Amino acid sequence: MSWTHHISRFAVNPIKGKISATKYEATMKRMSLPFQGPSEGLKVPPHERRTQIEKGIVTGDLVYINEGEHKGKVSSVIRYLEESDSYMLNNVSEKTLIPKHMWGPGATSHVFDYPIPIPASHIKLAAKDKDDSGKINYVVADKIAFKEKYYDDRYHQWLPRRFVKFHESIEIPWPEPNSLKDDQYCTIEPIALEKSYELQTIAKPPFPKELLSEFRNPYSHHKKRVFTEVQARRINAPNMPLSMEQKIYLAKQASKPKKVLEPLTEEMKELIGSKMAEHINKIDNPALLGHLEHVSKTKVPDFEKTLKSIEENQTSN
Amino acid sequence: MNVFGMMLGPSRYMVPRMASSNILSITASRSLSSSLVNQGPRSDKYWKLLKYVKPIDKTVYSAGEAIPKGVRLAKTKKMYPDYEYEPTFFKRQNRGLFGGLQRKRSKNCSTKGFNKTLREHLPNIQRAKLWSETLNKSLSLKVSTKVLKTITKEGGLDSYLLKDKPARIKTLGVLGWKLRYDVMKRQEKNQLPKTSNYQVQYIHKDGKQIKVGKYKLLDILYDYVRRDSYYPIKIVDFKKAHYHLTIEEVVEKLESYSYDFTPVIVNPRTQQGVEANEAKDARELQA
Numbered sequence: 001m002s003w004t005h006h007i008s009r010f011a012v013n014p015i016k017g018k019i020s021a022t023k024y025e026a027t028m029k030r031m032s033l034p035f036q037g038p039s040e041g042l043k044v045p046p047h048e049r050r051t052q053i054e055k056g057i058v059t060g061d062l063v064y065i066n067e068g069e070h071k072g073k074v075s076s077v078i079r080y081l082e083e084s085d086s087y088m089l090n091n092v093s094e095k096t097l098i099p100k101h102m103w104g105p106g107a108t109s110h111v112f113d114y115p116i117p118i119p120a121s122h123i124k125l126a127a128k129d130k131d132d133s134g135k136i137n138y139v140v141a142d143k144i145a146f147k148e149k150y151y152d153d154r155y156h157q158w159l160p161r162r163f164v165k166f167h168e169s170i171e172i173p174w175p176e177p178n179s180l181k182d183d184q185y186c187t188i189e190p191i192a193l194e195k196s197y198e199l200q201t202i203a204k205p206p207f208p209k210e211l212l213s214e215f216r217n218p219y220s221h222h223k224k225r226v227f228t229e230v231q232a233r234r235i236n237a238p239n240m241p242l243s244m245e246q247k248i249y250l251a252k253q254a255s256k257p258k259k260v261l262e263p264l265t266e267e268m269k270e271l272i273g274s275k276m277a278e279h280i281n282k283i284d285n286p287a288l289l290g291h292l293e294h295v296s297k298t299k300v301p302d303f304e305k306t307l308k309s310i311e312e313n314q315t316s317n
Numbered sequence: 318m319n320v321f322g323m324m325l326g327p328s329r330y331m332v333p334r335m336a337s338s339n340i341l342s343i344t345a346s347r348s349l350s351s352s353l354v355n356q357g358p359r360s361d362k363y364w365k366l367l368k369y370v371k372p373i374d375k376t377v378y379s380a381g382e383a384i385p386k387g388v389r390l391a392k393t394k395k396m397y398p399d400y401e402y403e404p405t406f407f408k409r410q411n412r413g414l415f416g417g418l419q420r421k422r423s424k425n426c427s428t429k430g431f432n433k434t435l436r437e438h439l440p441n442i443q444r445a446k447l448w449s450e451t452l453n454k455s456l457s458l459k460v461s462t463k464v465l466k467t468i469t470k471e472g473g474l475d476s477y478l479l480k481d482k483p484a485r486i487k488t489l490g491v492l493g494w495k496l497r498y499d500v501m502k503r504q505e506k507n508q509l510p511k512t513s514n515y516q517v518q519y520i521h522k523d524g525k526q527i528k529v530g531k532y533k534l535l536d537i538l539y540d541y542v543r544r545d546s547y548y549p550i551k552i553v554d555f556k557k558a559h560y561h562l563t564i565e566e567v568v569e570k571l572e573s574y575s576y577d578f579t580p581v582i583v584n585p586r587t588q589q590g591v592e593a594n595e596a597k598d599a600r601e602l603q604a
Contacts (some may be wrong), residue, residue, distance in 0.1 A: 221390075229380040233561050234391040236377055240398045241501045243481050 060175035086117035365417030413459030417488030
């Protein structure tokens with residue numbers, strides 16, 4: 001055990017399963033001070049987290065709380081907390097104490113109505129419907145079914161159509177997204193989206209040729225397939241200088257006259273031939289003679305090389 | 318010879334003049350013959366694992382050549398020649414003079430159940446300050462005790478590094494190889510002529526003894542190159558184009574501009590004069 005890690009060993013880690021989730025939540029709530037806000041419960045591991053659209057309930061949607069303290073309430077979603085898989089709803093809040101440095105704009109008191117995060121399992125998607133007679137009906141979807149995608153201009157993205165599962169004639173459209181107010185420094189939307197240049201024909205390139213160098217770097221060293229002078233010099237390692245002994249040896253070799261090969265004289269040829277004949281005449285075994293005959297036919301590349309060099313020497317002289 | 322040597326001497330070299338029995342004479346002759354047989358081809362004295370050595374790329378690349386696949390471009394210049402026998406394991410041997418000693422392994426064996434566990438044997442490495450005669454400074458190196466013994470036997474670090482035998486080159490290691498290069502380069506420089514006034518940096522093919530270094534010559538060259546071009550040339554661009562050249566190439570470039578080398582080279586007449594003056598001074602000092 002090291003003293004630096006003893007804290008992590010004894011601390012409660014609910015993900016490891018040493019303590020139940022509800023118990024952990026209760027202890028966290030008990031131990032947190034009032035201004036620290038309500039505990040957000042267990043964290044969802046990152047790979048299990050979903051976006052609002054994947055969940056099917058987005059900010060601005062009507063929802064029905066079917067469980068817990070606030071059961072029966074119908075409210076709209078303010079915010080979705082991905083980490084704890086819970087929603088903050090309008091008018092479902094708790095009075096908490098908040099220190100002054102954490103006050104929002106326009107706050108006058110330490111007491112603040114702060115929305116309670118309500119887990120996604122306690123919530124069901126709801127929708128308003130008006131009759132011809134003007135009577136308002138609420139529809140609560142137990143489950144949601146997604147169908148074919150369409151491009152939503154309000155969200156600027158492709159969204160699936162939302163239906164009540166098993167009652168797929170009832171479509172619940174996505175709510176109006178929160179419209180952002182333009183700042184004084186904002187570029188106006190039509191100007192930002194304006195296309196100053198449009199392709200007219202395929203005969204012409206889509207943009208002027210001079211523009212190409214701004215898109216891509218023609219001098220990028222990744223594109224060069226050949227060594228530059230500097231690159232080649234850098235990659236070549238220097239040579240180890242010759243030692244004194246090596247220098248002396250090389251000088252001696254250089255001072256020696258070059259070896260010149262000359263053809264055999266007639267006398268030498270006769271001598272070699274006579275010696276060979278002497279040995280071969282002694283042999284009685286026909287098998288050995290046959291073997292020698294076979295061996296004599298094989299070509300020795302080195303021998304041919306020497307013959308060639310002799311010929312070259314003769315022609316040069 | 319010390320006192321103990323004197324005392325021990327006679328007994329050590331004492332040989333029975335006459336064998337007292339036949340058996341003794343036979344054993345003596347046998348031992349002699351066996352020793353003669355063992356004097357055959359000598360096995361290598363060093364032992365180093367070269368199984369994991371990777372072959373080095375010896376090709377000399379030139380500008381305009383296609384870059385082969387798998388060749389990495391270097392960000393900086395290579396300062397030392399490549400070492401052929403660099404092992405890929407037990408890399409601490411690259412940072413000291415280990416003399417080819419590497420980690421060995423064997424097994425620990427328990428006495429009761431003969432259970433075996435792997436263990437390692439490390440070479441005996443010490444940090445030592447070794448004096449280099451040519452570099453004129455002491456180097457703090459990690460050295461194996463075996464190499465320390467060899468260095469004393471060779472008579473110094475430099476002679477240990479400069480030996481040409483293949484066994485020495487294989488066991489030098491990367492650090493030893495680099496030190497060898499440094500020592501050899503310094504020796505080359507020390508051979509160049511030197512007086513109290515100047516040190517010759519480079520001798521050209523035609524015998525010009527140049528007193529200044531490459532960068533001073535480049536400063537001179539910059540003026541010529543700038544004058545030569547129609548457009549102004551920034552010093553940065555000049556550096557990019559010329560700083561990788563060797564001193565020999567710089568001198569050749571200056572020759573192509575027909576530069577008068579007199580302020581930069583050693584004038585043979587003045588050289589004689591300086592030597593004479595120095596000799597005079599020496600004589601006066603002695604007197």
